[in-house]
Amino acid sequence: MRVIAIDGPAGSGKSTVARAVADRLGLEYLDTGAMYRSVAFTVLSAAGDPDDLEFAAIAARAMELSLNDDRVVVNGIDATLQIRGPEVTRAVSAVAANPMVRREMVSRQREWIERRGGGVLEGRDIGTVVFPEAELKVYLTADANVRAQRRAKEVTDLDYQTVAEDLSRRDTVDSTRDVAPLTEADDAIIIDTSMLTIEEVVTRIVELLSSGDAKR
Numbered sequence: 001m002r003v004i005a006i007d008g009p010a011g012s013g014k015s016t017v018a019r020a021v022a023d024r025l026g027l028e029y030l031d032t033g034a035m036y037r038s039v040a041f042t043v044l045s046a047a048g049d050p051d052d053l054e055f056a057a058i059a060a061r062a063m064e065l066s067l068n069d070d071r072v073v074v075n076g077i078d079a080t081l082q083i084r085g086p087e088v089t090r091a092v093s094a095v096a097a098n099p100m101v102r103r104e105m106v107s108r109q110r111e112w113i114e115r116r117g118g119g120v121l122e123g124r125d126i127g128t129v130v131f132p133e134a135e136l137k138v139y140l141t142a143d144a145n146v147r148a149q150r151r152a153k154e155v156t157d158l159d160y161q162t163v164a165e166d167l168s169r170r171d172t173v174d175s176t177r178d179v180a181p182l183t184e185a186d187d188a189i190i191i192d193t194s195m196l197t198i199e200e201v202v203t204r205i206v207e208l209l210s211s212g213d214a215k216r
């Protein structure tokens with residue numbers, strides 16, 4: 001089974017890189033952040049409080065989610081744009097810190113891998129929790145200012161300062177939470193993408209896989 005784990009903070013280039021690596025290798029790609037965002041969307045749609053542990057857990061277990069061709073359909077509603085919007089982005093860290101929500105998402109992620117016999121997964125805890133036996137674990141980082149600039153370019157309705165503050169707040173919550181905090185696996189290959197193009201990062205990962213430097 002061929003599983004590639006790509007973890008790292010927001011704006012490190014994970015999604016673009018993971019997608020491109022999957023294309024090159026002919027594997028499917030799973031954006032696990034979109035799953036946590038979809039749970040936050042479900043909670044907000046039901047007028048729930050993202051900090052209410054029980055409510056979010058029930059919402060997560062009941063959530064019908066389809067992630068196909070870049071479209072995110074949550075409980076029958078196309079939420080592709082909303083899950084990237086400011087409300088969901090504000091609520092997602094609380095939902096992602098909820099151990100019951102994480103248990104449900106991790107189990108869905110493992111099921112996804114089993115059903116396909118492998119894939120490229122991108123998130124915060126793929127190499128540490130979801131699939132520690134992955135063939136290759138990559139931890140992407142980048143300077144905080146570079147990451148904020150990248151995110152500010154993606155979201156057109158927020159200014160740089162707001163994006164930078166939100167990113168820094170999420171970095172803190174994601175790295176200091178009790179369950180599965182954002183951290184690199186001991187055997188992860190760390191790539192600082194601050195000065196690299198997407199193509200350079202993808203090439204580096206594909207080379208690591210073919211050179212056998214990746215863990216077998």
Ligand code: DC
Nearest residue numbers: 010032033036092093096123124125
């Ligand atoms: O990668 P992203 O910004 O779309 O992720 C959204 C949030 O979900 C982020 O605040 C961290 C969290 N997340 C997580 O806790 N574990 C994952 N495997 C993926 C994302």
